Amino acid sequence: MELLNASLIDWSRAQFAMTAMYHWLFVPLTLGLGVIMAIMETMYVRTGNEQWKKTAKFWMVIFGINFAIGVATGIILEFQFGTNWSNYSWFVGDIFGAPLAIEASLAFFMEATFISIMFFGWKRVGKKAHLAATWLTVLGATLSALWILIANAWMQYPVGMEFNPDTTRNEMINFWQIALSPVAINKFFHTVLSCWILGGVFVVGVSAWYFIKKRDIEFARQSMKVAAVFGLVASLLTAWTGHGSAYQVAQKQPMKLAxxxxxxxxxxxxxxxxxxxxxxxxxxxxxxxxxxxxxxxxxxxxxxxxxxxxxxxxxxxxxxxxGGYELPEGGKALSFTEKQTKGRTAIQALADYKIAKKAGNETEAARFKEVLRENYAYFGYGYLETPEQLIPNIPMVFWAFHIMVYLGGYFILLFTAVLFFLYRKNLESKKWFLWTCVWSIPLAYIAGQAGWIVAEMGRQPWTIQDVLPVQAAVSAISTNSVIITFFLFLILFTALLIAEIRIMLNQIRKGPGSH
Structure with missing residues (x-):
């Protein structure tokens, strides 16, 4: 793994970040709206009220539009691990690929199987069978998120692995340690709950637009009640899991917290x-x-x-x-210089091990292997030159974190106010508040994007915490090819986003009566 020029690294990071941010415009609504529409269909099956069926079918169409376009960005995102980050894929592919393979073969299979019944089975299967297909579609989407978040959490806190100096690869030794990592579990709940908030804000905002236009009022009231209760519960739980995330970051990634x-x-x-x-x-x-x-x-x-x-x-x-401060588990924290020395010792030990093995000197090979094992925890520091490389972009992470927190508090107040005005039965007269609900939709997207900026920018320069920095993970490809594909993807994703917004706005204007 050779250090490559900064331009290639920066463009590769920019391309991956751009793809991820576009992808995250589609995923949260899929996860949040999916649960809301499933709750509405459950109400229909329980009560037999056709209005609930009408409401569920409308939101199901919006879900389908968003789901279809979101798949395209997700596929391209995974391909980039092979095209732009091949050193990373080689170094940890045995581990990182496992949750992605499970996501593709299990969760995505569930979505593909049951989504067709959900959309086209209203007159072909019974009520309960259709409801089961809807919930299984939502479960499939959530499981898909679970395995992707397990993979991401492992990058933040690499566990359950062992480095093999013969192949120069990390190999999985404990699958369950990776899948049940406290970072993974907390990241899953915090992320999915934040998607539920966005789904709640989206439904509240669209319903508020119907109130403003004085049309489909019963549909809008039903939708707003479900979304506000759902969103408020999700907001409170997200605040709780946010505390859990901060605790995990403090223990595993203290630089990110700072x-x-x-x-x-x-x-x-x-x-x-x-x-x-x-x-x-x-x-x-x-x-x-x-x-x-x-x-x-x-x-x-x-x-x-x-x-x-x-x-x-x-x-x-x-x-x-x-360094030099007391660690919670005991002992003194190492300085950057000490970690850098250990990292370079590990890198040199790996090179010496390969030389000894090639020469057939098993005694020396065993000695270098032990040196590598003792220092491997700081392997990635050997690729860093200065302490400044260890520090993420402070203004960006600081503001992203605080914007996310402020907006989280705002959503709690928003959902509470919606329920209050619905209880008082005077929501229709609060036009200023209805417009506030409508314009809160983009704020929910901003909060989600800010959360991912904190998670990913906050762990720089690492692709794998303490083990592999970005400059050692990038592919040895032409910078121009990355620049060209960056703008091609930017045009493609922007076109998809514009298409989605136009299609969804068209469906919203038509209203639930068209379904």
Whole structure:
């Protein structure tokens, strides 16, 4: 694995990020709207009320439009692991490929099987059989997300593997350790629940538009009730899993937590930023410039969030780079220089091992293999040159994290207000609030994108935490080819997005009566 020029790395990262962000415009609505429409069909089967059937069928059409277009971006995203990140695929393909293969063969198969019954089986199967097909379609989509998120969580917290110096590959030794990783489980629930929020906001917003236009009021009221209750429960659960995510990040990726808060120097009983403006003059972790123009903190809340202890020490960026602080599990944290030395020792030991094996010197090969094993945890640091490479883009991660948190609080208030006005039976007269609901739809998408920026930008420079940085994972291909395909994909995905929006708006204008 050779270090390649920065231009290729940057364009490869940009292409993958662009594809992922477009893909995440389609996935959340699929997961959130799927559950909502299944709840509505359940109400139809239980009550026999044809209005519920009419409501469920309308949202099912919107689901289908979004689902179909989302598949295309997902396929291209997975192909990029082979085209743009072939070193990564070689290095960990035995592990990373397993959950993706399960996702394709099990979850995607379920979706493909039952979605046809869901759309075309209304007059061909009984009510309960159709309802089962709807729920199984939703389950298939959710399981698809589960296995993809397990793969992503493993990149954040690599477990259940062992490095084989003979093949220069990581090999899986414990599948269940990967599948049941605490990072994976928490990431799954937090991500899926955030998709439920988007589904709730989307249905509330579209229903509000019908109220504004004074048409299909009964349909809009039914939809809004289900979506608001569903969204409020999802919002509260997302806040709870957000705490779990922060705890996992603090334990496994302390640099990410420090960057999320713009924390340069840690302390015991560290506060959580409530409101702050980062100082644009702050350029380095050790330049002595104050990190904020002003800030308001919730006392000791970051220590509680990250370590479940009001007085726990939370390391800042400077602490992580320089090391020397006490670790929760005991011992002192290593500095960047110490980790870099261990990483380079591991890389050299691997080279020496191969030479010894080729020469048939088994004694020396065994000695170098042991040196490699002792230092492998810091293998990736051997590819880094300076401490600054270890630090993600602080302003981007900081603002993405806080925008996500602020919007999460906003959605709790929004769903609560919707239910309050529905209970008071005066929602129709609150035109300002109805328009607020409509314009909240893009805010839900922004919150989802911000969450992924925190997750992925926050772990840079790593493709695999501590083991493989991006410069050692990228394919040795022409930069021009990446640039060309970047713009081709950008045009394609933008066209798909515009097509989806136009088709969905057309269906919304037609209303539930057209189905």
């Amino acid at each position: 960057v999320m808060e713009g924390l340069y120097e840690g302390s015991h009983g560290e506060g959580l930023i409530a409101v702050a403006i980062p100082n644009p003059d702050k350029k380095s972790y050790n330049d002595g410039i104050e990190p904020y123009i002003f800030d308001i903190k919730i006392p000791k809340a970051l220590s509680l969030m990250g370590y479940n202890d009001f007085d726990a020490f939370v390391p800042g960026i400077k602490d992580i780079v320089e």
